[in-house]
Amino acid sequence: VSSSVKALRGQIVSLRGNPFLHPSAECLTHHPDGLVIIADGHITAAGPWETTAPLLPAGVTPVHYPDHLIMPGFIDTHVHYPQIQMIGAYGEQLLEWLNTYTFVTEQQFANRAHADRIAKIFLRELLRAGTTTAVVYCTVHPQSVEAFFAESARLNTRMIAGKVLMDRNAPAPLLDTAQRGYDESAALIARWHGQGRQLYCVTPRFAPTSTEAQLDAAGALLRDHPGVYLQTHLCENKGEIEWVRELFPERRSYLDVYDHAGLVGPRSVFGHAIHMHEGDFCTCHARGAALAFCPTSNLFLGSGLFPLDAATDPARPVRVGLGTDVGGGTSLSQLQSLNEAYKVVALSGGRLDAVRAFWLATLGGAEALYLDDRLGKVAPGYEADLVVIDPKATPFMAFRSDYCTSLEEQLFTLMTMGDDRAVRATWVAGECVHDRDAA
Ligand code: GUN
Ligand code: ZN
Structure with missing residues (x-):
């Protein structure tokens, strides 16, 4: 035997x-x-x-x-492992929350020992919640990615993760440059993408914290390394969207900022995507890009109600997975994400039945990630x-x-x-x- x-x-x-x-x-x-x-x-x-x-x-x-x-x-299509230590940070919407809590916390990941410790706790808690695959933001520090993949490899979990790219509008210790971000990401891809069950995700944080040069470098990473993933944030908060309009006046929409850099395609995962236009959904459908529905975060940060029924319209369905977005989200449990997802859909005048709900947490997430032949x-x-x-x-x-x-x-x-x-x-x-x- x-x-x-x-x-x-x-x-x-x-x-x-x-x-x-x-x-x-x-x-x-x-x-x-x-x-x-x-x-x-x-x-x-x-x-x-x-x-x-x-x-x-x-x-x-x-x-x-x-x-x-x-x-x-369960599959979690959007989560930040460095943020588990600041889950439940009180009282701010997205941009203030980032400056007050997130950018302070993430600086600690320059320390490899700290990253090792938090990565271990994060993966332990993820498995306790029944989640076996996640799409994970690390921090700008390559050692935060090393720490994460090392622990995931030890557990033999199938994880998708990457180094955050940020070259503006954040504290100096959290900034890279377009070139350094490219080089460090390329080295991490060589070391980890396809290594056992690990998969790499090119991770520009969001348009406000990357110059156009850095977004272009992210596009080059995708072209130079076929099969890697792309994750970022999109249309989460009204103030954020207005800021993107000011930073990129020549682009038609927030999504168009990413599209222009070649970031919208299969294996692209956009977090939140709450305040979307019909044209944005059409683009995502046509490109095979996916959206991560993050109900506990969208409610906790007061961001808005994800239009699930519009996104999944059978006339031009967009791939949608479920994300916890911890630490903006308030639980690593996908059962709790579904609890809140039902209420979000109810507030939008729709209904989320249990079969649709568990599809989002399992096979739907796998389809969003093009892994539905194995997960x-x-x-x-x-x-x-x-x-x-x-x-x-x-x-x-x-x-x-x-x-x-x-x-x-x-x-x-x-x-x-x-x-x-x-x-x-x-x-x-x-x-x-x-x-x-x-x-
Ligand atoms: N937008 C840019 N960075 C972040 C983040 O860390 N969390 C959330 N929820 N939105 C973001
Ligand atoms: Zn997020």
């Missing part, structure tokens, strides 16, 4: 289609008593116990999670990144759960009431990396 074969038994809940394009009921796969078999970090079989158990190699005993939900690990499903061939959810994690949840009459209701109340306490276990590439009930 290969020692790398593992198996999990429980309820399997997985998305198989996009519920923004197809009826939700057709998009969910559910095996009330299911079995997942894993070999060498990949799922080799997933299905009902009766038909899948015969495929178990002799000597392999499944880890049994009775009545728990085995789901694809986001509990299915053969997929990487074995799994979250095991306990629907009865607290006495109140157990009580509420007894009144659920459908899987959809169970999932919906889970996102309303759930957080890291509901994460019974997290598996990464076929290894259990978090067990809530272990001593």
